[in-house]
Amino acid sequence: MDSDDEALALAAADGDRVAFSALLGRHYDRLFGLAFRLTGRRAEAEDLTHDICLALPAKLAGFRGQARFTTWLYRVVVNAAHDRRRRAATRARAATGWGDWELNRQAAMAEQRDAVDWLTEAMRALPEELRDTAALVLDGEMTQAQAAEVLGIAAGTLAWRMSEVKKRLRALHEKEQGA
DSSP states (O other), rough: OOOOHHHHHHHHHHHHHHHHHHHHHHHHHHHHHHHHHHHHOHHHHHHHHHHHHHHHHHHHHGOOOOOHHHHHHHHHHHHHHHHHHHHHHHHHHHHHOOOOHHHHHHHHHHHHHHOOOOOOOOHHOOOOHHHHHHHHHHSSSHHHHHHHHHHHHHHHHHHHHHHHHHHHHHHHHHHHHHH
């Protein structure tokens, strides 16, 4: 299909399965890539991407074509990642005090975190808004203006956030080099 994304999204919102399939074919890899950058774990990114794909037909009903489809889709991914983080934090709070089982589970999670590469670990250390900003911009797939639109912030705010991300990553790297 040679239709643009917005036309395909509107058609998919009306129940056109071929249009939906074309949209997924075009954007699945980007959707997964962003989910991975936001979560930092392949398995979690796969789960998040799967959940988004399942919810996407219903969510497309809210797509009005006022923004680029990719901007709208990235916002869906960012929102889904935020929801997942909140649910994980709630589960972690509920699990506090579960004795040896919980201690063993937390130790296993710490070992998994140690296995993740430096940049992913460094991004996790960033506050949520800086991590989201970095996940959208660092790979070069989006311009800062596009990322600002996805996050719903001013371009100047996004530029400040990226400056802060670079400063914090540089400081962390220097600290590790000195240790």
